[in-house]
Amino acid sequence: GNELTGAQVIVVLNKDEPDRLVGMRIGHAGGLAVGYGADAMYLASDLPAIVGKVDQVVYLEHREVATITRTGVKYGKLDGTSLEKTPLTVTQDPAAAAKGPYRHFMLKEIMEQPETLVSALRDRVDFQAMQVTLPDFLLSAKEATELERVVVIGMGTSYHSAQVGRTMIERLARLPVEVENAAEFRYRDPVLNASTLVVSVAQSGETVDTLVAMAEAKRRKARLITVCNVPGAEATRIAEYTIQINAGPEIAVASTKTLVGSMVCLFLLALMLGQLRGTVNSGERRRLIEELASLPESLGGVLANGPAYEELARRYAHHDHFFVLGRGITYPIAMEGALKLKEISYIHAEGYQAGEMKHGPIALIDKEMPVIAIVLKDRLYDKMMSNIEEVRARDGQVLAIATLGDEAIHEKARDVLFVPAVSELLSPILAVAPLQLLAYHIAVRRGCDVDQPRNLAKTVTVE
Template sequence: DLPALLSHTQEVAYLAGGEMVTLDNHSANYFTLDGMSVTKTPMHVAYDALSAAKGEYKHFMLKEIHEQPEAIINSLRGRVSFDDLKVVFDEFQISDADIARIDRVVFLGMGTSFNAAMVARNWMESLARLPSEFDNSSEFRYRDPVIDENTLVVSLSQSGETADTLAAMEKAQENGALQLTLCNYPGTQTSRIADHTMLLRAGLEIGVASSKTFTNSLISLYLLAIDIGTRRGVLEESRRRDMFAELARLPDLLGQALADESQYEVLAQKFGRRSDFLYLGRGINFPLAMEGALKLKELSYIHAEGYPAAEMKHGPISLIDDEMPVVALMPRDDLYEKMLSNVNEVKARGGTVIAVATEGNEDIKKRVDEVIYVPEVSSLINPVLMAVPMQLLAYHIALWRGCDIDQPRNLAKSVTVE
């Protein structure tokens, strides 16, 4: 929404719920719906019209995919103390007393934000040792969830205006939960409901399908889990040292994953005519299978489903034939052998497998039809790198099919209806 204004002004005022504005040639006057005058101070937006230009790229989405290394740097800047091995958030601070009383964490989101919430559950349990769950905002709001003042509710909405997420947050507020929201812009509706707001710092994202806001959501959630785990005394210093060293390398590793798009062009030519895709992942990479399927649906209008790989035997395996490509997310981790078993099952039934594997794994070439490599990282941070092939594969298939990549049909950047 902001890009439409940037050629005219960088001063923006946000309306809260139940407010209105009257405009004339010289002024803007703010009121409640009851007619009471409201005083607002415009905020300066740190973007300009150049930020809303495609530059050398064919589409905004491709530009935003390639901006991810810099966006990650922005997300880390000032928040990670490599000397003290601590995370410090300058825009908010959950008190030590609040950290001590939290006994459960609930992550809320929809679409891409829901997929990020699924990853975050793994991090919060592993790094902070807090029972955690994720829920789709539109379902959470209609349940009678068991939450109270000892529950931390973390909501994700890149726009900060998602209607169902706002309704879910209001339900959490009624139950007295402590709330943190992640969004990409200040002054949003979600930030007015939450007790604390963490900005994604991804910069302008104009393409309707999320790319850099997804990876910045992941990094922000990773830092949150590290911070809470550190302050709870359950994340030892030696482990943090390794994690921080990997965070320092992450922008360069993302750059490596983005370096060569030619393989995606070839894959688009081979598989662009297919009408169905299946994405499989295990553990912390299952949400990335969901995200990959979502991206393909959004951009190319191809039916795609993401599944936990073990779930394949409970139904999806009946669909496998030589016309349905299977994208298998299988980095070298503790679940690699399990994924290899799933790949063998697909191949035994005449299926075609596109593996997303760890660089240096030459053996996988003998077992699958196509391989996309990503740099080697620890299993915990691997989802951030896995996002790149999910995005580029969907982008190039959509490009080959002639789809409207920046504005896919029937989709909106800010979903403000239920």
């Protein structure tokens, strides 16, 4: 065992001892969970695989070994020393991992997003005092004031959430924020110190690139917070402080409700830092928290228009190429919309900053290249209207995601999906829902495997 290096999870079965399994974990290769059932023991990559079968779980750390039989488990280290570990109680409801009346888990999880918002806000916002109250928060007012910068890291959909979080933190906490792809961050020899706050965004909390980046940040004495959905995941054990997304199990490979949950958690973090640093006044804080309170209902309204998405899918599903355009805080949402079309519809889609179109990509625009444009009534509205006019002038078909009540958009776009008016900082939470539903219905119409797309895994535990 001491000769093993690298990052790996190994489970061994001896054919002469079929009732005995040995599992070990080395490095950040992904999770290995030991599940305690009523009359059986389990080894699994993570908790969702064994929810409903177990009532307690233990997660193995680096260079730890578990030997299980039907009736019990022994823990040790690779060097042969014994080890005691305390099981955690499993709180996930098995019914949450069932499809219920929905055709696919992805659709179920999209429709659960208003509930996800409520769960993320519960016990974290004082709606009487109109302030954010993250329990036992990592930083004091003095420590928050002494921060010099923030680095937010993630991969895939979590990276897009991190980019939204950058704007939120910069605007409310008045701190410079960098966003890093975790796989690149670890090789860049980043400049970090005790005045740097590193925030990791994770669905599973087991993505190897994110875990190694977090470990590097910790080694360099940066303060470390994770926004994570899976309780007890490796990311939560590396971080000093965890903001749990509380979205419940997400079964579909393509992340939906954990994105919305992570964005609202990052918003709460930004507002908390703003409160501690004195950079957000009470009037603005009150207005934003009032909007937070109505956000689940607003999102529910966006999700209720199912037939409209089915009709749009019928008209657009035959296209093999899309552009998705956004500006400012909606640019990461444009990239997320493009990612969803790629992931589940197998469509080549590119997310672009709308202002970048005329610097090359506009050469690809014709009537066979639909353009989805996020055109909300914010500070960049006039710029976006100009950008989609350029697309239309080149015979491009424009499908707009616009603010409810915007009549002018009908002159520019062939099709329009509306979302309620909301503050710019909260707009990504509403704007992403139409993109998720559109990608879902296009994928269904194209006959794709929505919940388990080809070549993809829910948790990426290899580099």
